[in-house]
Amino acid sequence: MNAHELITRNAAEVVTESEIEALADDPEGKRAYVGYEPSGVLHIGHMLTANKLIDLQEAGFEVTVLLADVHAYLNDKGSFEDIRHTAERMRDQFIAYGLDESNTQFVLGSDFQLDDDYTLDLHALELETTLARAERAMAEISSGDSVKVSQAVYPLMQALDIPYLGVDIAVGGMEQRKVHMLARDVLPSIDREPPTSLHTPLIADLGTGRGKMSSSEGVTISMEDTREDIESKVNDAYCPPTADPEPTDDGAERENPVLQVFEYHVFPRFDAVTVERPEEYGGDLEYDAYDDLEADLESGELHPADAKGALAEYLDRLIAPGRQQLAE
Ligand code: IYR
Structure with a gap:
């Protein structure tokens, strides 16, 4: 680059x-x-x-x-x-x-x-x-x-x-x-x-895909989170399986925060991302670029649950050194 x-x-x-x-x-x-x-x-x-x-x-x-x-x-x-x-x-x-x-x-x-x-x-x-x-x-x-x-x-x-x-x-x-x-x-x-x-850019709230992810409201990720915290927050994150997010009651726009975190946090820091999947569901997927992951999620090739599993893994890798530093 x-x-x-x-x-x-x-x-x-x-x-x-x-x-x-x-x-x-x-x-x-x-x-x-x-x-x-x-x-x-x-x-x-x-x-x-x-x-x-x-x-x-x-x-x-x-x-x-x-x-x-x-x-x-x-x-x-x-x-x-x-x-x-x-x-x-x-x-x-x-x-x-x-x-x-x-x-x-x-x-x-x-x-x-x-x-x-x-x-x-x-x-x-x-x-x-x-x-x-x-x-x-x-x-x-x-x-x-x-x-x-x-x-x-x-x-x-x-x-x-x-x-x-x-x-x-x-x-x-x-x-x-x-x-x-x-x-x-x-x-x-x-x-x-x-x-x-x-x-x-501003990233939407992880739980709802609305507004802005912030430390004071809604769901956020911090260096204090344990691996289990990250897994449960990412698991509960809003991640519609297709390109058309459900509209909100008030007509406000909704983003897909799982994709946003992949785009702005994971891909800039890792050369490639592996999504682990059991053989019966098609085996592991490997992505060199964010756009390919987005396309697969939107076409249904990649299931939100598998994407979330990978997201939790990579976020944990990004946070682990800071978590360790806090424990010192
Ligand atoms: N306004 C920022 C904090 C901040 C940023 C800059 I660039 C400064 O020169 C001073 C303060 C915030 O909202 O965190």
Whole structure:
């Protein structure tokens, strides 16, 4: 796979395509970053953007992981001291998951976000941004009902992180896109370049195929799960046997989360996937590419129960090193 393919595979969106092409032409030594509010234990949402960082490392990029302690504090995630402690645990989880340690820089937000220059630049951005604009940027990130001033400051700090970390590309899930668009709009007002960004898709809830898989609601997978937990969650996952998922009562779209996890989590990390089947049901199936597995599931050649068995096996392989690290 060439650099452009590695950078863009499984991305829901890049902003902009021509900026990405320029980076792909000469990726050596370029820097990409993702910021995470510290949570200690990795879950499948972190793993999705981490897969993209691994792709970027393979393409020649250097990677910064921002452990966004100040952002978590602004988003009401607990005392600053507790958040800092959690951030320390998260670093080891990323390494266990497979980020290349020699090429990953971990930075705490509070290492630079409390400095004088940063604070003054932040105030300059506050002067340039209406409350309504900041609030819109936060709509998918914050869950609070009544917006606090901290939630208006949050996206401006996230925008400012990009020039302060000196990165060439900001990576995040699609829920971060409005913050990155805000960054493109406001950074030029303080003489900084509008940043390039790349967004990973949102994966539907494993149990229902609806909405977004998240750590706070519905069914998710985390590094704390035992093999048995994974098997039972994957077994109960929504996975219609054909290409036409059943409509929901409210007409909302339903995805097939089993296929999504194969596509975004398993195939990027394994060269081939084996689905084990007893001889009487046709014997093992071997897939080099996600599309072939999808086609077989949709044609009925591959039964959902067999696909789920393989999914649990490969997810367990991805999670086992992080689980072991937590036990140390
Ligand atoms: N908003 C992110 C956390 C975050 C991301 C970046 I990129 C930053 O520069 C700072 C914070 C979240 O929702 O987890």
